[in-house]
Every structure is written in C-alpha cells, then in structure tokens.
Amino acid sequence: MNRSALRRTGQLLLVPILAVCSALLVGAAIMWLFGDNPVAAYYGLWEGAFGSPRAWSTTIRKMTPLMLTGLSVAIAFKAGLFNIGASGQFIMGTVCSVAVGVNFAGLPSVVHLPLALLAGVAGGLFWGAIPGLLKVFTGAHEVIVTIMLNYIASLFAAWTVYAGGTQGQTPGPLWDSTAGAISRTPEVFVSARLPWIVAEPYRVHWGVVIALLVALLSWWIIFKTTLGFSLRTVGTNAKAARYAGMHVHGITILTMMVAGGLAGLAGAIETLGLNHRFAPEFTGGVGFDGITVALLGQTHPLGVILSAFLLGALDAGSARMQFSSGVSVDIIQVIQALVLAFVAAPMIIRQLYRIRKPSDQAESTLFSSRWGRS
Amino acid sequence: MQTKQHSILLSLALLAALILSACTAAAPAAAPTAVPQATAAPTSSVKIGLVTDVGRVNDRSFNQSAWEGVVQAATALGLQEGDGYKYIETQDSKDYADNIQQFIDADFNVIVTVGFALGEATIAAAKANPEIYFIGVDQFQGETLPNLTGLVFYEDRSGFLAGALAAQLSKTGTIASVLGTDLVPPVVAFGQGFELGAKYINPNIQVISTYHPGEISQAFTDPEWGAATAKQALDQGADVIFGAGGITGNGALQEVATAPGAGTDVFCIGVDTDQWETLPAAHPCLVSSAMKLITPAVVELINTYSADSKMTAGNYFGGAGLAPFHDFDAKIPQEVKDKLKEIATALESGSLATGYGQ
Numbered sequence: 068m069n070r071s072a073l074r075r076t077g078q079l080l081l082v083p084i085l086a087v088c089s090a091l092l093v094g095a096a097i098m099w100l101f102g103d104n105p106v107a108a109y110y111g112l113w114e115g116a117f118g119s120p121r122a123w124s125t126t127i128r129k130m131t132p133l134m135l136t137g138l139s140v141a142i143a144f145k146a147g148l149f150n151i152g153a154s155g156q157f158i159m160g161t162v163c164s165v166a167v168g169v170n171f172a173g174l175p176s177v178v179h180l181p182l183a184l185l186a187g188v189a190g191g192l193f194w195g196a197i198p199g200l201l202k203v204f205t206g207a208h209e210v211i212v213t214i215m216l217n218y219i220a221s222l223f224a225a226w227t228v229y230a231g232g233t234q235g236q237t238p239g240p241l242w243d244s245t246a247g248a249i250s251r252t253p254e255v256f257v258s259a260r261l262p263w264i265v266a267e268p269y270r271v272h273w274g275v276v277i278a279l280l281v282a283l284l285s286w287w288i289i290f291k292t293t294l295g296f297s298l299r300t301v302g303t304n305a306k307a308a309r310y311a312g313m314h315v316h317g318i319t320i321l322t323m324m325v326a327g328g329l330a331g332l333a334g335a336i337e338t339l340g341l342n343h344r345f346a347p348e349f350t351g352g353v354g355f356d357g358i359t360v361a362l363l364g365q366t367h368p369l370g371v372i373l374s375a376f377l378l379g380a381l382d383a384g385s386a387r388m389q390f391s392s393g394v395s396v397d398i399i400q401v402i403q404a405l406v407l408a409f410v411a412a413p414m415i416i417r418q419l420y421r422i423r424k425p426s427d428q429a430e431s432t433l434f435s436s437r438w439g440r441s
Numbered sequence: 442m443q444t445k446q447h448s449i450l451l452s453l454a455l456l457a458a459l460i461l462s463a464c465t466a467a468a469p470a471a472a473p474t475a476v477p478q479a480t481a482a483p484t485s486s487v488k489i490g491l492v493t494d495v496g497r498v499n500d501r502s503f504n505q506s507a508w509e510g511v512v513q514a515a516t517a518l519g520l521q522e523g524d525g526y527k528y529i530e531t532q533d534s535k536d537y538a539d540n541i542q543q544f545i546d547a548d549f550n551v552i553v554t555v556g557f558a559l560g561e562a563t564i565a566a567a568k569a570n571p572e573i574y575f576i577g578v579d580q581f582q583g584e585t586l587p588n589l590t591g592l593v594f595y596e597d598r599s600g601f602l603a604g605a606l607a608a609q610l611s612k613t614g615t616i617a618s619v620l621g622t623d624l625v626p627p628v629v630a631f632g633q634g635f636e637l638g639a640k641y642i643n644p645n646i647q648v649i650s651t652y653h654p655g656e657i658s659q660a661f662t663d664p665e666w667g668a669a670t671a672k673q674a675l676d677q678g679a680d681v682i683f684g685a686g687g688i689t690g691n692g693a694l695q696e697v698a699t700a701p702g703a704g705t706d707v708f709c710i711g712v713d714t715d716q717w718e719t720l721p722a723a724h725p726c727l728v729s730s731a732m733k734l735i736t737p738a739v740v741e742l743i744n745t746y747s748a749d750s751k752m753t754a755g756n757y758f759g760g761a762g763l764a765p766f767h768d769f770d771a772k773i774p775q776e777v778k779d780k781l782k783e784i785a786t787a788l789e790s791g792s793l794a795t796g797y798g799q
Contacts, residue, residue, distance in 0.1 A: 121542070221656050222656065225656050229624065230624070247581075247583070268542075385532075390543040390547070396530065396532045399532075400532075
C-alpha cells in the first residue's frame with residue numbers, strides 16, 4: 068500500500084474512530100452525572116467482551132449477524148438507497164430457513180443445510196425485491212416501503228408460529244405442536260444446522276466464517292467488478308449513470324434484492340447456527356443495528372467488519388458491565404446512539420477535532436441523495 | 442500543522458477529563474462497598490441471582506414481585522445486596538442466556554429467572570449446571586429436572602374468580618377483558634378463566650375479550666391501545682373491565698378510572714399483583730385484582746432450598762386468587778363475597794373445574 072492510499076485509509080477511519088471515542092467519553096460523562104462509576108463500567112464492558120475465552124466467543128457470536136445486516140444496509144447505501152428494511156428481511160430469512168429446516172427429514176446435511184441457507188437468502192431477497200420494484204415502477208420511496216414491510220414481516224412471522232390460543236383458531240403452519248400453548252417452531256433437524264466451530268459452552272458456529280467470506284466477496288463485487296462500478300455510479304449520481312448508458316432501474320432492483328438477501332442470510336445463519344428454532348420474541352434489533360454498523364463502517368464492506376466487531380463487543384460486554392458495576396445496560400444503547408449520531412453528522416466531529424474535509428469527495432456516498440426526488 | 446496540533450490538544454484535554462471524572466467518581470463508589478464487607482458475617486453460603494424478563498426490576502408487576510421475594514428471603518438469611526443477592530435487568534430477549542451465565546460464572550447457587558420467555562434459556566442452564574438451583578417464574582416444566590422449579594400459577598382460577606365477580610357486579614349484562622397477546626399462555630388462561638367464570642354466574646352474559654394484535658414485544662407495553670380498547674368496550678355497554686396484560690392492561694384500567702360513573706356504574710379489575718398497591722391511578726374503579734402470588738412462592742422455594750438444601754423439582758403451584766376489595770369492601774354485597782368464597786373453596790378442593798384447556 069503506497070503513501071497516498073495509506074493516507075486515504077487513515078482519513079476514512081478518522082471520523083469513525085473519533086466518533087466512537089467521543090461517544091464513549093460522553094457515555095462516561097452521563098454515567099458520572101448519574102453517580103455511576105464509568106471506569107468500573109468500562110472495565111466490566113471490556114471484561115465481558117474480551118476478558119475470557121467465553122467473552123470472545125460472545126463477541127464473535129454477536130458480531131456475526133451484525134456483519135451481514137450491516138452489509139445489507141451498506142450495499143444499498145452504495146447505490147443511493149436507504150434500506151431500513153433489514154429487520155424485516157432478517158425475519159423473512161429466519162422464517163424461510165426454519166420452514167426448510169423443520170421439513171425434509173432424512174435429507175443428508177450436505178443438501179439440507181445449503182438448502183435451508185438458500186431458503187433464508189431467498190426469503191430476504193424476495194422481501195428486498197418488493198421495495199426495489201415499487202420504487203422503480205411506482206416511485207414509492209424505499210424508506211417508507213421497507214418500514215411498512217418490517218411490520219408485515221414480524222406479524223407474518225408471529226402468525227406462522229401462532230399456537231392458536233385455546234379458542235379453537237387454526238394454529239400457524241410452522242407451530243410446534245408439542246409446545247402446548249407456546250407459540251414457536253420445532254427445532255430444525257440436525258442435518259440443517261450449521262456445525263459448531265467451538266461447541267458448548269462457547270457456541271461459536273460456522274456462521275461467522277460465512278459472514279466474513281460474504282463481506283470479502285461484497286468488497287470484491289463493489290470495487291473490482293463492472294457491476295460494482297455501475298452500482299456506485301448510480302449511488303453517486305443516478306442521472307449521470309443513466310446518461311452513461313447504465314441500467315439504473317435494473318441496478319436499483321438488483322441492489323435491493325442483494326441487500327435483502329444479505330439480511331435474509333443473517334436470519335438464516337442466526338437460526339441454523341444458534342437458535343435452532345424461531346419464536347416471536349427472537350425478532351430483535353439486529354436489523355436496525357445494521358444501520359449503525361453500515362454508517363460507522365463508512366458503508367465500506369471491510370469497515371462493516373470492523374464496526375460489527377465493535378458493536379458486537381459492546382453488546383457482548385453489556386451483561387458483564389451491568390453485573391459487575393451495576394450500571395444499567397441502557398447506557399450501551401445511549402453509546403450506540405451517540406456513535407450513530409456522530410458518524411451520521413460527521414460535521415460535528417470535524418468541527419470538534421478541527422479535521423479538514425477529505426480531499427476526494429467523489430467517492431463518498433451521499434446518504435440522503437435521493438430523499439424527496441426520484 | 443496548526444489544525445493537527447489543535448486536534449491533539451483537544452483529544453488530550455478530553456482524555457484528561459475522562460480520567461479526572463473517573464477518579465472523582467471512583468472514590469465515593471468504593472466507600473459504601475467496603476463497609477458491609479467488613480461487618481458481614483458469613484451466615485450463609487447461599488447467593489441468589491435474579492434475571493428479569495425484558496424490562497425493569499421495579500416494573501410493578503412480575504419482575505418486581507419476584508425480586509421482592511428474593512429480597513425477603515435473602516434478608517431473612519442475612520445476605521447483603523451485591524455480594525449475597527443481586528439482579529440483572531434484561532434488555533434484549535437474545536441476552537437471557539448471557540445474563541444467566543453471569544451468575545453462574547460468579548458462583549451464585551440460586552438463580553431466579555422471571556417470565557415465560559426465559560424458559561428455554563433456564564432449562565439449558567439448569568441442564569449444564571446441575572449443582573445450581575434454578576427457579577423459573579411462570580415457566581411450566583414439561584420435563585422434570587432435579588434442579589429446576591417451574592413456579593406456575595392457576596391463572597385460569599384467578600381469572601375465573603375475577604369473571605364471577607364481574608358478572609355479579611354487572612348491571613348491563615356486558616363485561617369486557619383487555620388482554621395482552623394470546624401468544625403467551627398465562628394471558629390466555631386469565632382471559633379464558635374470566636370468560637368461564639362470568640358464564641358460570643350468568644350463562645347469558647356477553648363477554649367482549651380483546652387480545653392485543655401485535656407482537657410479544659409490543660403487546661405488554663401499549664397503554665394507548667389498552668385505553669382505546671377499554672373505551673370501545675365501555676361504548677358497547679360493558680360496565681366491568683378486566684385489564685390483563687402488563688402496561689397495556691394498566692392503560693385499560695386508567696381509562697375506566699377516568700370514565701363517567703367510575704366506581705358507581707363502571708368498575709375495573711386488575712391482574713397479577715394487587716394493583717391497588719401498584720397502580721393508584723386506577724383507584725376510582727378498581728374493585729379487585731386477579732392475582733398470582735409470586736412473592737410468597739419465591740420466598741417459600743428459596744427457604745426450602747436454604748434450610749434443607751433441597752431443590753424442588755418439576756412444577757410448583759403458587760397461590761392464585763382475588764386481591765382484597767380495599768375501598769370497595771363496603772360496597773360489595775355480602776352475598777357476592779360469599780359466592781366468591783364458595784367458588785374459591787370449590788376450585789381449591791377440585792369439586793369445581795374452571796373448564797379451561799378442555
């Protein structure tokens with residue numbers, strides 16, 4: 068790597084790093100104001116994220132889905148699209164992979180597992196295609212559509228496992244009939260599960276390797292292929308892209324499908340690797356955290372790996388922090404929100420630390436380039 | 442160069458601020474912990490941890506009732522909070538296992554997990570740690586583990602009594618229940634029990650039962666929906682409303698409390714704890730609550746363990762019944778009270794079944 072490339076990387080990393088440091092400082096100030104001990108809290112956080120083999124395994128487990136939902140949001144950003152729908156796509160991926168995982172008994176693992184993973188990707192892909200198609204053919208903004216689709220996905224998922232109460236309603240198609248009144252799916256067959264890299268009690272599964280490979284592949288596609296070039300051009304200036312003969316509509320639909328597929332894969336991996344079943348309470352916030360991951364990673368696939376690692380560590384350490392210092396885990400959310408605020412509004416950081424704007428603006432993504440237009 | 446110097450200086454200043462704030466904060470924090478350590482006598486080797494369901498330990502509901510049980514049992518044993526007993530508040534349902542693990546790593550030997558949703562994580566932890574005693578509040582055990590008690594309640598009986606009370610108070614012949622999601626079995630048991638109890642008194646009574654239509658994460662934290670649903674039920678002529686579903690149910694109770702005729706023409710019934718104590722805003726209409734007595738059951742189970750180091754295996758049924766009438770005590774006719782007592786006795790002895798789950 069030559070000097071100028073090194074400097075560019077440094078410039079790219081500067082704002083996220085300062086944003087994280089500032090968020091931690093402000094977080095410390097908040098804890099101090101409320102009479103808590105920030106040093107004890109951060110020490111607990113560190114211990115919980117990196118202090119033991121178990122801590123490391125938790126960090127890795129937490130970062131895995133974040134990497135993929137982060138990539139989902141990042142790739143959409145690269146094409147000038149704001150994918151708020153990673154949450155819904157994640158859920159659809161979960162439901163589809165479970166549907167395959169709890170059926171087809173007796174299939175060998177070499178067939179069953181890939182099939183279940185592909186079903187997850189397909190579920191997310193389909194859910195991502197809807198806002199892409201609606202944007203191209205009706206002009207509906209993807210932000211609105213994806214938000215709505217998130218609700219539809221989570222309620223659809225709840226329906227698939229609905230136990231039927233005791234009022235004689237029909238139970239959902241994926242409901243575990245041995246669970247009595249509990250709404251959940253049965254466990255997926257062993258043949259559909261991702262194997263452990265390190266088994267109990269560490270519970271690290273091969274999903275993390277898949278996620279890393281997918282991140283590298285995304286980097287290659289975005290920066291080393293013609294398709295990736297078109298995608299970035301559409302993101303930077305759709306009109307210029309159209310003028311240059313690029314198929315803007317096709318790129319938009321394709322990008323949303325890929326973004327959905329990535330989030331769907333996250334759901335499939337989380338299910339087939341970790342939870343082994345779906346219950347309505349599993350529809351947590353990884354989809355939305357993907358937005359923070361993508362922004363903090365400067366929408367760069369390799370940056371996404373780093374930021375997923377960081378957010379995964381924050382998440383992993385929070386239980387230990389609360390346990391050893393008594394500081395409420397809410398502070399972790401505050402810190403994450405501050406990180407998001409600082410990276411989303413880099414002007415604050417630039418003003419605060421007197422950093423000049425990066426010299427090459429051409430490559431930078433305009434987060435809000437499409438609002439209200441199109 | 443100028444700008445670079447600036448930024449370095451600023452960073453240093455911020456770093457210094459952090460260190461300073463840390464030092465000043467560390468001093469007072471260290472003081473109180475040192476004192477109890479010196480005076481605490483090693484009276485017991487029991488260490489009790491509690492993991493809440495998503496939410497606060499002072500939620501005036503489940504988490505709080507269970508925590509109060511832990512505090513009572515621990516205080517009786519002479520334990521100090523922090524060393525001898527403490528809690529972790531869960532923020533995300535994916536963290537159940539990690540939070541339980543914190544207590545396992547710190548050598549706690551009694552771990553209470555609160556709520557139906559922690560069931561799986563608790564079973565997994567109990568299987569992996571046979572020497573640790575687990576109490577799962579609201580977690581029915583299909584399979585018996587020697588070191589895990591599922592603390593469960595006959596919600597249907599509690600709801601049945603509430604329904605019987607409502608049917609006797611109702612003048613319009615229409616009553617209603619505003620319920621959390623039917624994705625959670627105990628809520629269904631309350632709702633069904635209420636309906637069956639009302640029909641037991643008056644087979645022709647109309648019961649409007651409405652479950653929250655959303656996902657689990659919203660169903661118990663939606664007071665606006667609770668209030669709107671209660672309002673709708675009032676408009677349809679319901680004059681006794683049963684609110685069962687965390688904060689959602691509380692929204693319904695508060696709506697009824699502010700409705701015209703509250704306490705004279707329209708009444709409300711709370712759930713889980715004696716809501717007279719926990720929800721003063723509902724006083725104008727709150728005649729009683731369909732309770733599950735979590736606190737005494739938790740105390741009982743911990744005492745059994747600490748006294749005889751005996752782990753209660755399988756399911757343990759805690760008490761369930763109606764809360765006192767409080768200010769409405771004088772307004773409830775004696776024959777209604779007698780009827781409720783008769784039903785409660787019959788349910789207890791088994792001569793009367795609620796009909797739930799059949």
